[in-house]
Amino acid sequence: MTEERAAVVVRDVRKSYGELKAVDGVSFTVAEGEFFGILGPNGAGKTTTLEIVEGLREPDSGEVRLLGESPWPRNVKLLPRIGVQLQASSFFEKLTAKEQLQTFGSLYGVSHGTAADMLELVGLADKANEQENKLSGGQRQRLSIACALVHDPDVVFLDEPTAALDPQARRNLWDVLRAIKERGKTIVYTTHYLDEAEILCDRVAIMDTGRILALDRPAVLVRGLDAPTHVTLQKGVVPVADAVAMEGVEEAHEDEVSLTISTRRPAPVLSALAERGALDGLQVRTATLEDVFLTLTGREYRA
Amino acid sequence: MTAFKTLSVAMLKGFVRDKVTLFFTFLFPLMFLVIFGLVLRDAGTDRTRIALVGDGPIVSALRDSGTLEFESYDDENAAVRKVEDGDLPAALIVRGQEVDVRYAQSDQVESATVLGIVNGFVDKANLAATGQPPRFTFVSQKVEDATLEPIQYLTPGILSWGVAVSAVFGSALTLVSWRRKQVLRRIRLAPVSTTSVLSSRIIVSAGVALLQGAIFIGIASLPVFGLRLSGHWWLAIPLLLLGTIAFFALGMLVGAFAKTEEAASAAANIVVLPMAFLSGTFFPVDRAPAWLQVVSEIFPLRHMNDGMLDVLVRGKGIEALAVPAAVLVGFSLVVGFVASRVFKWEE
Ligand SMILES: Nc1ncnc2c1ncn2[C@@H]1O[C@H](COP(=O)(O)OP(=O)(O)OP(=O)(O)O)[C@@H](O)[C@H]1O
Numbered sequence: 001m002t003e004e005r006a007a008v009v010v011r012d013v014r015k016s017y018g019e020l021k022a023v024d025g026v027s028f029t030v031a032e033g034e035f036f037g038i039l040g041p042n043g044a045g046k047t048t049t050l051e052i053v054e055g056l057r058e059p060d061s062g063e064v065r066l067l068g069e070s071p072w073p074r075n076v077k078l079l080p081r082i083g084v085q086l087q088a089s090s091f092f093e094k095l096t097a098k099e100q101l102q103t104f105g106s107l108y109g110v111s112h113g114t115a116a117d118m119l120e121l122v123g124l125a126d127k128a129n130e131q132e133n134k135l136s137g138g139q140r141q142r143l144s145i146a147c148a149l150v151h152d153p154d155v156v157f158l159d160e161p162t163a164a165l166d167p168q169a170r171r172n173l174w175d176v177l178r179a180i181k182e183r184g185k186t187i188v189y190t191t192h193y194l195d196e197a198e199i200l201c202d203r204v205a206i207m208d209t210g211r212i213l214a215l216d217r218p219a220v221l222v223r224g225l226d227a228p229t230h231v232t233l234q235k236g237v238v239p240v241a242d243a244v245a246m247e248g249v250e251e252a253h254e255d256e257v258s259l260t261i262s263t264r265r266p267a268p269v270l271s272a273l274a275e276r277g278a279l280d281g282l283q284v285r286t287a288t289l290e291d292v293f294l295t296l297t298g299r300e301y302r303a
Numbered sequence: 304m305t306a307f308k309t310l311s312v313a314m315l316k317g318f319v320r321d322k323v324t325l326f327f328t329f330l331f332p333l334m335f336l337v338i339f340g341l342v343l344r345d346a347g348t349d350r351t352r353i354a355l356v357g358d359g360p361i362v363s364a365l366r367d368s369g370t371l372e373f374e375s376y377d378d379e380n381a382a383v384r385k386v387e388d389g390d391l392p393a394a395l396i397v398r399g400q401e402v403d404v405r406y407a408q409s410d411q412v413e414s415a416t417v418l419g420i421v422n423g424f425v426d427k428a429n430l431a432a433t434g435q436p437p438r439f440t441f442v443s444q445k446v447e448d449a450t451l452e453p454i455q456y457l458t459p460g461i462l463s464w465g466v467a468v469s470a471v472f473g474s475a476l477t478l479v480s481w482r483r484k485q486v487l488r489r490i491r492l493a494p495v496s497t498t499s500v501l502s503s504r505i506i507v508s509a510g511v512a513l514l515q516g517a518i519f520i521g522i523a524s525l526p527v528f529g530l531r532l533s534g535h536w537w538l539a540i541p542l543l544l545l546g547t548i549a550f551f552a553l554g555m556l557v558g559a560f561a562k563t564e565e566a567a568s569a570a571a572n573i574v575v576l577p578m579a580f581l582s583g584t585f586f587p588v589d590r591a592p593a594w595l596q597v598v599s600e601i602f603p604l605r606h607m608n609d610g611m612l613d614v615l616v617r618g619k620g621i622e623a624l625a626v627p628a629a630v631l632v633g634f635s636l637v638v639g640f641v642a643s644r645v646f647k648w649e650e
């Protein structure tokens with residue numbers, strides 16, 4: 001992708017807090033209209049990276065271009081074109097949900113009516129007149145996202161927008177994000193939910209200890225992993241010894257409730273199982289980003 | 304809607320919905336005004352009260368002059384017992400032409416006052432009875448001295464103090480809470496100038512100060528308290544606004560150093576309370592020792608207070624604003640500059 005069409009360009013950015021290298025040589029490019037995810041465990045450096053791109057923090061070294069401009073020091077020309085949801089939600093005191101939106105909207109010259117409409121978008125219309133501190137964690141989160149979107153920015157930065165949301169609200173937010181993307185906007189977001197990133201993102205960067213360990217389309221990352229597929233059966237349907245003997249099976253083991261078979265060639269294994277009439281309650285789990293993460297960081301993913 | 308206007312409205316709503324702030328802005332200073340106003344109301348203006356038995360032209364003349372107050376008794380013994388018991392300083396007993404004063408020997412000053420007054424009226428009546436024109440004439444006139452009745456110095460003092468408290472706390476607490484709640488960082492990401500954010504908060508503080516002025520002066524003017532404003536009271540308005548800006552700047556400085564709201568609150572108290580006591584909030588500074596009067600010159604509140612006294616009750620004109628205004632503007636510039644240097648967007 002050519003850099004002129006890139007919404008975000010980050011080149012070898014570093015940021016240390018004393019001895020701690022929070023961001024340790026990060027480079028990536030986000031194309032206009034792309035949905036870009038940054039994944040990683042707590043303390044990986046996701047927020048720091050995002051805030052450097054937004055222009056909230058100054059990198060120790062490296063270069064950042066946001067819509068072709070440098071975001072640091074505070075670049076007022078850029079600000080109307082970007083929308084930011086900070087990891088910790090930030091609201092004015094004692095204002096209702098609607099007033100928060102209208103106040104933030106007015107900072108960007110957005111009319112009160114348009115601002116109030118945003119409540120609908122994030123499903124908070126019935127909480128319009130509730131003071132911000134009386135909202136639940138998830139509702140605050142949604143309000144905070146609405147405040148980031150109120151001025152219809154070209155590039156949206158969301159720091160863990162789906163944290164603290166219930167499954168329904170999460171899915172609703174996915175719809176909102178997809179709709180934004182469809183209008184040609186660029187979205188850069190961080191998350192701890194690997195399954196969500198796999199569904200939403202065009203490309204993901206997997207970060208740990210301040211570095212990007214891998215960066216590509218989720219499907220490519222998973223395929224490149226060459227990880228085995230896991231087939232799970234109810235315990236007792238097929239003896240372990242029989243399973244191990246099947247063609248293509250690499251490993252099989254049994255616990256109290258189920259038998260798990262690992263294979264890189266699921267087709268012959270599944271047909272062998274079908275012959276035995278053992279397909280009832282069968283589950284097939286192919287490799288996911290979680291496996292990619294596990295392989296890359298050498299440790300279990302802990303969301 | 305401009306950002307400035309919406310921000311001002313947002314901050315005004317935040318202010319009005321905060322009951323604790325409302326209390327400390329309006330009710331708390333008013334409590335001081337009411338309590339001190341009532342307690343000190345009659346201080347220094349007491350008229351002497353004595354027992355009275357009988358009546359006559361001398362008594363009528365005394366009553367008309369209003370120099371003494373009387374407690375009437377039918378029985379001479381009862382009146383004298385009041386003096387013996389120490390309840391009243393003297394008893395005036397009128398039997399026809401004879402005017403008899405019994406006084407308590409313990410309180411010589413009070414007794415001498417009573418004797419002098421009664422004697423004066425008796426002499427005047429005697430002279431009138433002779434029908435002769437008086438050889439010496441006696442003329443007296445009231446002179447307005449610098450000593451003020453308590454409500455006259457309490458109102459400007461408590462008003463200045465109330466404005467200082469609400470401006471310092473308003474700016475310090477807003478700043479700290481916005482920094483803690485990341486509102487500052489969020490505002491920094493919006494295309495709005497720091498000036499409009501700052502000035503929208505100052506506008507709210509200024510409006511609050513004017514409202515404080517109207518309420519405090521209104522209540523002090525009630526007959527129970529008896530505040531009498533001088534002709535140039537409206538000169539207090541520019542003083543209230545300048546004071547707001549000066550103390551707002553002080554609050555920004557406090558807020559730049561404080562990490563939590565509690566720390567900001569404590570620091571603001573440490574700054575404001577001693578300043579209030581030494582600047583003549585609760586008693587006129589000219590009653591303080593000379594060295595203290597000099598020391599208190601360093602406080603902006605002292606000058607705001609002086610200006611308030613001059614324009615609200617001493618009847619001075621616009622020239623009385625020169626020094627206080629210069630001090631407040633200078634203070635605002637210096638403290639505001641330092642505050643902007645040490646200002647932090649985030650923790
Ligand atoms: N202002 C700061 N001062 C000192 N250290 C900091 C600061 N901000 C972040 N760090 C450190 O930098 C590292 C990266 O932090 P960062 O917030 O970027 O992580 P993250 O990936 O966003 O984590 P999380 O998933 O928990 O949000 C952490 O070890 C953190 O302690």
Ligand SMILES: [Mg+2]
Pocket residue numbers: 046047048087159
């Ligand atoms: Mg983070």
